[in-house]
Amino acid sequence: MTAARSARRGTLVAVISTLFVATVLAVSIGSSPSWPLVQKAFFDGTYFSTSLPAVIGAFAINIQLFVLAEILILPLGLLIALARSITSPAFAPLRIFATIYTDFFRGVPSILVIYVLGFGVPALRLPGVPKEPFFWALVTLVLIYSAYVSEVYRAGIESIHPSQERAARALGLTRFQALRFVVLPQALRRVVPPLLNDFIGLQKDTALVSILGVVEAFKQAQILKSANFNFTPLMTTALIFLVITIPMTRLVDRLAAKDRAAQQGGAR
Amino acid sequence: MSTTRSRIAIGQTTRMAVVVMAMSMLLAACSGSTASPASSVAASCVKEKLAVKTAGKLTLSTDNPAYSPWFQGGNEGATVWTGDFNNDPSKGQGYEGAVAYAVAKKLGFAANEVVWIQSAFDQSFAPGVKDFDLFLNQVSIKPARAEAIDFSTGYYDVAQGVVTIEGSPIAGATSIADLKTARLGAQIGTTSLDAINNIIKPDTAPAVFNTNDEAVAALSGGIIDGIVTDVPTAFYMRDAQLTGGIIVGQLPSASGAQEQFGIVMEKGSALTACVSSAVEALKADGTLASLLKLWIADKASAPALK
Numbered sequence: 001m002t003a004a005r006s007a008r009r010g011t012l013v014a015v016i017s018t019l020f021v022a023t024v025l026a027v028s029i030g031s032s033p034s035w036p037l038v039q040k041a042f043f044d045g046t047y048f049s050t051s052l053p054a055v056i057g058a059f060a061i062n063i064q065l066f067v068l069a070e071i072l073i074l075p076l077g078l079l080i081a082l083a084r085s086i087t088s089p090a091f092a093p094l095r096i097f098a099t100i101y102t103d104f105f106r107g108v109p110s111i112l113v114i115y116v117l118g119f120g121v122p123a124l125r126l127p128g129v130p131k132e133p134f135f136w137a138l139v140t141l142v143l144i145y146s147a148y149v150s151e152v153y154r155a156g157i158e159s160i161h162p163s164q165e166r167a168a169r170a171l172g173l174t175r176f177q178a179l180r181f182v183v184l185p186q187a188l189r190r191v192v193p194p195l196l197n198d199f200i201g202l203q204k205d206t207a208l209v210s211i212l213g214v215v216e217a218f219k220q221a222q223i224l225k226s227a228n229f230n231f232t233p234l235m236t237t238a239l240i241f242l243v244i245t246i247p248m249t250r251l252v253d254r255l256a257a258k259d260r261a262a263q264q265g266g267a268r
Numbered sequence: 269m270s271t272t273r274s275r276i277a278i279g280q281t282t283r284m285a286v287v288v289m290a291m292s293m294l295l296a297a298c299s300g301s302t303a304s305p306a307s308s309v310a311a312s313c314v315k316e317k318l319a320v321k322t323a324g325k326l327t328l329s330t331d332n333p334a335y336s337p338w339f340q341g342g343n344e345g346a347t348v349w350t351g352d353f354n355n356d357p358s359k360g361q362g363y364e365g366a367v368a369y370a371v372a373k374k375l376g377f378a379a380n381e382v383v384w385i386q387s388a389f390d391q392s393f394a395p396g397v398k399d400f401d402l403f404l405n406q407v408s409i410k411p412a413r414a415e416a417i418d419f420s421t422g423y424y425d426v427a428q429g430v431v432t433i434e435g436s437p438i439a440g441a442t443s444i445a446d447l448k449t450a451r452l453g454a455q456i457g458t459t460s461l462d463a464i465n466n467i468i469k470p471d472t473a474p475a476v477f478n479t480n481d482e483a484v485a486a487l488s489g490g491i492i493d494g495i496v497t498d499v500p501t502a503f504y505m506r507d508a509q510l511t512g513g514i515i516v517g518q519l520p521s522a523s524g525a526q527e528q529f530g531i532v533m534e535k536g537s538a539l540t541a542c543v544s545s546a547v548e549a550l551k552a553d554g555t556l557a558s559l560l561k562l563w564i565a566d567k568a569s570a571p572a573l574k
Binding site for chain 1: 389390393394395396410412413415416417453456457458461462473474475476477478482483485486488489490491492535
């Protein structure tokens with residue numbers, strides 16, 4: 001009884017406070033004398049509807065790019081994480097290389113890597129080296145996101161208590177078997193939400209390809225923006241990205257909640 | 269078009285600039301006080317009565333870097349307009365630089381009352397109050413754009429040209445049909461892109477770059493086969509930015525209407541009418557034609573592609 005009533009009261013308070021904040025925001029933005037100008041420049045109905053088909057059409061490039069990239073990033077990131085996790089002294093060069101790799105590609109702005117690879121490498125005119133901007137955009141995104149994703153994997157692997165591996169070794173599993181059948185299955189389950197998080201980041205970063213002249217959704221919007229001196233097409237692109245990314249962020253939240261529940265259930 | 273002079277020596281450029289400066293000053297002086305009715309601006313268009321950003325000063329703006337032949341010279345030791353391909357607009361050289369000072373003069377501003385600031389292309393049409401009075405950056409006049417900002421009367425008739433490099437599949441192209449299979453690129457926000465889509469209609473969708481520099485990098489790297497840009501810029505790319513650059517030719521205008529560059533001002537600016545009349549006056553008294561001859565000369569047109 002009391003619990004139900006307090007839940008109802010909670011909902012009511014949440015609704016009222018949300019409405020209050022939304023109203024204050026709307027009134028304060030709308031009361032600005034230059035709001036009509038901003039509205040016309042950023043939220044124009046006609047420019048929205050005329051830009052929508054063009055931007056959706058161009059978004060196909062973004063989809064191709066992030067799907068292909070993710071397919072390559074997931075295994076590559078895992079390999080790098082494993083390279084960094086190997087403690088054997090003989091593999092020190094591999095470990096050092098993997099560490100430098102992740103440090104470098106997590107530390108350099110993606111846009112710079114795109115510039116150097118996309119404009120620099122083709123200029124070398126090496127026979128057999130692809131020149132297509134799409135290819136170099138893909139390479140850049142794979143290089144950068146593999147570095148991020150490898151760190152996510154590594155955090156997952158390190159979150160598994162060492163006793164798990166020792167127990168597996170005590171049961172007669174080799175080091176590799178312990179990793180393959182005991183540590184990784186648990187680690188991977190744990191890192192699904194952060195991996196999806198990086199996937200969302202990757203989807204948004206596909207807009208960086210535009211630098212190389214590829215007309216993807218963001219570039220298409222920029223073209224329309226500059227042709228008409230109106231920023232609304234950029235808002236159209238924002239909406240399309242949100243349509244793709246919001247369901248994914250919800251999924252991440254749900255998975256994280258499920259994971260938490262499962263862990264708490266396990267600790268009973 | 270001379271094919272023997274592919275490069276202009278630096279010393280020659282400087283000497284030419286000095287001569288041109290002197291001539292443009294002379295021109296401006298001639299057209300100032302003793303002007304005929306056709307070449308003077310209305311009495312209300314004088315410095316004291318103009319609603320400028322800073323009283324007594326005319327704040328002009330362009331994007332940084334400022335390229336030849338639109339702006340010319342003066343970047344030695346510069347801290348703002350810095351770099352080999354950059355130019356200091358406050359030197360009043362180059363076609364747009366000279367036009368800017370000629371307009372200022374018509375409105376009663378002396379050269380030392382002109383202030384230059386840098387604005388990115390997008391800033392020039394972002395909503396709200398602008399930092400500049402006038403923005404000159406090879407902006408083509410289009411009705412849709414005039415919804416967001418004010419344009420002066422056009423000060424330059426634009427033609428679009430195609431530039432490429434030796435070894436490119438279109439190096440020997442002589443007609444528009446020869447360009448159909450080419451991978452072409454253009455700078456974003458330019459009517460050059462419209463020219464590719466409406467006139468050439470290539471099989472491969474054009475590459476669209478944020479700046480002309482990136483288009484040049486893509487052409488040099490073989491990512492694209494050619495660049496479409498306004499003809500003077502095409503010559504500049506050939507002469508200064510490309511190794512083995514070739515001018516393929518000039519495209520006919522798409523709609524039949526002559527494309528023009530206009531000076532950008534804030535939407536509803538009180539200056540628009542005065543600036544337009546100043547441009548009209550410069551056109552009427554022959555100043556624009558002289559400046560065109562001085563700064564762009566034989567680089568205003570290329571062999572026509574049909």
